[in-house]
Amino acid sequence: MKIAIVGSGGVGSQAARHLAKEGHEVLLFEQFTVNHDLGGSFGESRIIRKTYADRLLTQLMGAAYPLWDDLQRESGEDLFVRCGGLYFGDEKDEAMRLVEDALKVNAIAYERLDAHATNARFPAFHLTQNEYAVFQSESGFLRASACVKAAAQLAVKHGAQLKENTTVKAIVRDGAGLRVATSAGDFGVERVIVSAGPWTGKMLASLNLPLRVSRQQYLYLRTKSPEAAKKFVPGTCPVWIHSGSIAGGGEYYGFPMDGKVEGVKFAQHKIGPIVNPDAVDRDFDPALKAEMLKYAAERLPDLTAEVTYSKTCLYTNTPETDFIVDAVPGLPGAFAVGGLSGHGFKFLVLLGRIAADLATGKKVPYDLSRFKFGRFAK
Ligand SMILES: Cc1cc2nc3c(=O)[nH]c(=O)nc-3n(C[C@H](O)[C@H](O)[C@H](O)COP(=O)(O)OP(=O)(O)OC[C@H]3O[C@@H](n4cnc5c(N)ncnc54)[C@H](O)[C@@H]3O)c2cc1C
Structure with missing residues (x-):
């Protein structure tokens, strides 16, 4: 089957690898270059975890894990650092209860630690007495840029045609197939996968999707001493x-040292300023920096206030943070995966698999009804 993919970012590169490996003729269009830093997938790290306050997402992560192992094996690269994951909060926090519920329902082993035990075992943190933690040993981080590059390289190795610096301008029905109009000319195909990340709303403008693209910024702080760095x-x-x-909603999250960038990375998971993905102010917001330094001083006492690295990245948010995974209404043969709402990286290899299966008419063994376009009409 001849299949066009719009965007070689997180989802597109994974879908292209799966499809090319199965012998399909894949055209992978990218408006910039693979692993550019203007979308949603660039960077050294993204959290991967089964610990979700949501049964379906926890179940899907169970399916994603072996696929990440496959990608790591096939690429021969070190993509997944399994360092364990700590989810902590107040003992009255409802999300903490839901996380435990999802882990139990999906029979995933975890440890429940009180504040004292957490601070003793993981000395980088300072939990207060009314807090507790859930530790799940299979959590860790994915080396984000390396994952995208590995998938795109494997797609090409399996025969996909990667067309960088090529913008898809329109997708239209053309007889029994589809025509993809790009900055490098028109291409006739049988199927299209739209995996345009922050540009999904623009690509599917006629659907008037309620997507909001937000600017997200993270930083790395230097540790106080070589002893503290340990x-x-x-x-x-x-x-x-x-x-x-975070007062008013949202949460801080972070990583161990990734061995690539100096310092310790952390960020706010809270929707930032809404932006046009084509015109983003990427200077670090001084008010955000001040909030983050205050948090670090209270909760990560071995970090200095010295920023060693910072970066701007984009979330593509749906109203309820559920993804879009569906056939495109009014455009038979076209499918879309997007709206990953700041938590989709860990699912990418599975979403790429699902996009490939939808496009080639295979049965998808998950209940994806939550991820359909139809929900926006309600
Ligand atoms: C700061 C930050 C931290 C995050 N942390 C986590 C985390 O810890 N764990 C987690 O699971 N997730 C996390 N996420 C979310 C996750 O990284 C994103 O949801 C995911 O990477 C987005 O992938 P995507 O394929 O949808 O978009 P992208 O990777 O942005 O890919 C879309 C691609 O489409 C291309 N494109 C768009 N339009 C066109 C066109 N018309 N023609 C050609 N090409 C086009 C773009 O150039 C781009 O390359 C985080 C996101 C950010 C920004």
Whole structure:
């Protein structure tokens, strides 16, 4: 089957690899270059975890894990650092209860630690007495840019045609197939997968989707001493999420040292300023920096206030943070995966698999009704 993919970012590169490996004729269009830093997937790390306050997402992560192992094996690269993950919060926090519920329902082993035990075992953190943690040993981080590059390279190795610096301008029905109009000419195909990340709303403008693209910024801080740095190495320091830690909604999260960028990375998972993906102010917001330094001083006492690296990235948010995974209404043969709402990286290899299966008419063994376009009409 001849299949066009719009965007070689997180989803597109994974879908292209699966399809090319199965012998389909794949055209992978990218408006910039693979692993550019203007969308949603660039960077050293993304958290991967089964610990979700949601039964379906926890179940889907169970399916994603072996696919990440496959990608790691096939690429021969070190993509997944299994350093464990800590989800902590107040003992009255509802999200903490839901996380435990989802882990139990999906029979995933975890440890429940009180504040004292957490601080003793993971000395990078400071939990207060009314807090507790859930530790799940299979959590960790994915080396994000390396994952995207590995998938795109494997897609090409399996025969996909990667067309960088080529913008898809329109997708239209053309007889029994589809025509993809690009900055490098028109291409006739049988199927299209739209995996345009922050540009999904623009690509599917006629659907008037309620997607909001937000600017997200993270930073790395230097540790206070070589002794302090030892508290942040993978093994001693897990990935972490501090549930309910931002007044008004949202949470801080972070990583052990990734061995690539100096310092310790952390961020806010909270929708940032809404932006046009083609015109993003990428200067670090001084008010956000001040909030983050205050948090670090209270909760990560071995970090200095010295920023070693910072970056801007984009979330593509749906109203309820559920993904879009569906056939495109009014355009038979076209499918879309997007709206990953700041938590989709860990699912990418599975979403790529699902996109490939939808496009080739295979049965998808998951209940994806939550991810359909139709929900926006309600
Ligand atoms: C700061 C930050 C932290 C995050 N942390 C986590 C985390 O810890 N764990 C987690 O699971 N997830 C996390 N996420 C979310 C996750 O990284 C994203 O949801 C995911 O990477 C987005 O992938 P995508 O394929 O939808 O978009 P992208 O990777 O942006 O890919 C879309 C691609 O389509 C291309 N494109 C768009 N339009 C066109 C066109 N018309 N023609 C050709 N090409 C086009 C773009 O150039 C781009 O390359 C985070 C996101 C951010 C920004």
